[in-house]
Amino acid sequence: MRSAPPALLPQPSEQRWQLPAPVQIDPQLRSSGLCDPLLAVLQRRGYGDPEAIAALLEPAPAPDPRRHFPDLGKAVQRLRLACKQGERLAICGDYDADGMTSTALLVGVLRHLGAQPQAEIPSRLDDGYGLNTGMVERLAEEGIRLLVTVDNGVAAREALLRAEALEMDVVVTDHHTLPEELPPLMALLHPACTPEHSPYRGLAGVGLAYVLAMALARNCRSEQGLAMARDLFCIGTIADMAPLQGVNRRWLIDGLPGLKRSGLAGLQALQQVAGLEDAPVDAGAVGFQIAPRINAVGRLGDPQLVVDLLTTADEKEALELARQCEQLNRQRRDLCDAIEAEARALVDADGDQRSPFLLLAQSHWHHGVIGIVAARLVDAFGLPVALLASEGDGRLRASVRAPRGFAVDAALQACSDLLERHGGHPAAGGFTVRAEQITALHERLNARAETWLQQQGGLRLVEPEALVQLQEITPQFWQQLQRLEPFGSGHPAPLFWSSRCRISQQRLLRGGHLQLTLRQGDAVIRAIAWRWGNDEQQLPKEVDVAFQLRLNRWNGTEQLQLEIAALRASSGDGLVLERCNRRYWVSREGDALVIRNAAGEELRGLPDPMGGCAVNSDHPQGTHPYVQALLQDAAMAMGLAA
Structure with a gap:
């Protein structure tokens, strides 16, 4: 596979x-049992001592979360009361894979513990992201007095103010940027609320849901359902591209081997429709086979489908729901291919006049997939891309993607006076803009992209x-x-x-x-x-x-x-090396290096099996740090050094 x-x-x-x-491989690192190329990778990534490598290969167990999340105790006590009384409550999630797996995780565990949870996920097209006042008011009318948000909530100020007015208790679990002033809530679980170097800092929404579920189950002295919750943690964490460090790495190492034999009927059905019956379910299979089928539902369908799939115990029902996910995923692929073809035609029509920032708009494009297509265009052209689709009332909504080095969030912030709404991070973002502002917006984004391209030399960087x-x-x-x-x-x-x-x-x-x-x-x-x-x-x-x-x-x-x-x-037997504004001509004679400067002076060296380059001892400057660095750079460029 x-x-x-x-x-x-x-x-x-x-x-x-x-x-x-x-790099010179530290001999002590070889105690890890890894070969020199892998040790070179780790040393360049900052794992410079045996203890750091050992911690990467075998991360420490997760510490007691109660010492890292100040509000965890309050959240557990309120949920334990709900479980004891069989109370109805709402799990308010998001329509991406992280939000849907988070919702399914808490729905499944709370059912096992006696509560009556119901999933509430807004529509991508009709409601937009996160908890809203309409949802709060509707749930209050239905008699719900406890809300738990997953993968959203910290930005839902108006909704939480309305919940407070309606005397509803709210537990927020979220990993998005905290506002300067928190909205009213009963308890907050957020990575930013943990100590500075906490291993919980990298949790996605599903990781926070897992922390809450584990703490609640242990408080109730019942760990029923936690094995399946760990399976969902693995799916959501990989799908959300959370950093694989800290407890994320520890729990994935523990949980990934069990996905193949998961007790979740829905996960077994997803493996079947994805063609994974005879293949291992590793991080790659989750990221490229399972997660897209879940995400497709949030982009094109009703997220409740995924919650039902991941919480049902009925194998026949699970297979039918998984087939619906598969159908939506095929529809998503077809839509992406069609939009990509249209977008490429628009780019090609510009010929040599192609903009440094590709901003393309068609009213009929589907909001749910334009982000995927924008990422494809970034791959194809190496330029930042915004794809826009109509939102009605003279407004367009965009998804933005960019190559590494071009900061999307900073670019959008620099254009905030032209935008009605915007958000994102360095690699991706989105905004809403009125049609009459698009020309001015494109000009400003082009200027920013042109500066970035000049800094890049107009070429895509390859960094082995x-x-x-x-x-x-x-x-x-x-x-x-x-x-x-x-x-x-x-x-x-x-x-x-x-x-x-x-x-x-x-x-x-x-x-x-x-x-x-x-x-x-x-x-x-x-x-x-x-x-x-x-x-x-x-x-x-x-x-x-x-x-x-x-x-x-x-x-x-x-x-x-x-x-x-x-x-x-390949450079063959020769190349030109520039260092400190000086030019050197490098050639090889067998495994030996020969370096000549502009004055015709010659330096010879042999590759060092430890990853450097030993210089002939008869050269008068052979031990000078500049000469040693020059030889090492030349050996690397000629493929003779690690």
């Missing part, structure tokens, strides 16, 4: 490779983390790489690179994917470049490849393959 195809590959002419600074020779890619290397999982936000799968790989075969596959057979010495391996395009250009005979390593499962066989993120013509 493989993950979903990565971004459309930048062509070699569009790339700027930035190789990592060489460690050099790996093809002969090193063995089952043992794969097993060691697996020890670093789960991968995700804050701890991505490593991007390796290998130099001077000879292409012995290339074939363009249906769908525009490029399959290569690479040779390096006696080593041979297959590589795939997803979404390469339909250009059958003949590649150079020797290339440098940046890649992630995958285990491809097909027809009962397993084979390691490279998933190429970028490639470029």
